[in-house]
Amino acid sequence: MSEGVEWALHSCLNLTWLPSEQAVPAAKLAAFYGLPAAYLNKQLQALARAGIVSSTSGPRGGFRLARAAERITLLDVVVAIEGPDEAFRCEELLKRGPGADPAVDYRQACLVARAMRRADLAWRRELAARTLADLKADVERAYPDSPSNTINRFADLRA
Amino acid sequence: MSEGVEWALHSCLNLTWLPSEQAVPAAKLAAFYGLPAAYLNKQLQALARAGIVSSTSGPRGGFRLARAAERITLLDVVVAIEGPDEAFRCEELLKRGPGADPAVDYRQACLVARAMRRADLAWRRELAARTLADLKADVERAYPDSPSNTINRFADLRA
């Protein structure tokens, strides 16, 4: 899986602690973890195309969450970066074997593909069941100082 | 995910229908689906290293299942090909941020990593719950002619 997924998740989580009316430039989000700004910007563009964040150009511009953290699931973020394809991609091997019926869609009929799809759905179900708001609440419960610390550290960047 | 996983799963499934005392060369397993024999051989080597199949050299040699199909899970096969690492790999991004504690293992402490790990475990649980024998039984239930067809078609190869 792309490393950008980790960057996107942490950056989105940071955005949940910052004032929602304030846009944050990609350079600041990158500086927080010492990441290459241009590459993180690329990931944020993917999030923008997926409608997870909204972007603003020019001074005082940047990225902000496009909707409430309660309505953004971890699956949304992962799909925005990794794409919608499932990990196991059925190449319809059975169609290349003897006794194959060209009219059959083996992506549906092949029981191997079906078993792998079942596992993939379980994975997506877990990710879809957790929102950014859930994650934020969990972090605040485990580390109560996180919100104020994060806000202060973002204010100190570019000081 | 590697395409070799699909090849390995279908090849193992074919092995469940063939006499267990008879070793099948990689060339035959590959010819069944028109796959490149040398590359499938590479995947079978990975299965052998994982103890899923046993290999025999020389004439009348080849691969056979190393243990009963009831004791081989789909996860075993996937891990043998893809490796044991989980899809989401926590790079400990928090360690590169402000307020990081070098002594903390963020692979355990980071709640983002934990959420991704939970999804990964759900995926593995599904794969571990299904054995090759389950899959074989499902196929035989849906397509009762599969066992004899498969055996006959393997006998016709190299005819």
Add this chain to the structure above:
DNA sequence: GTTCAGATACTCGGATAGGGACTGTCCGAGTCCTATTGG
């Protein structure tokens, strides 16, 4: 007929090239702020 040695053919196993995707970087289009200038 039996046995033994040699040759043979077959199979796995690891070492060797080629291609595509992720990683990383750069510069241009668009936008907002600001300072200046004229009324």
Add this chain to the structure above:
DNA sequence: CCAATAGGACTCGGACAGTCCCTATCCGAGTATCTGAAC
């Protein structure tokens, strides 16, 4: 003092190389089989 305007600085967005892993291939090491001859 106020307003309009031109300049400038900042930010996103897409286009351009580098690197690693997956794909594909080949040849050598090892082994069981077969052949032939000798006893």
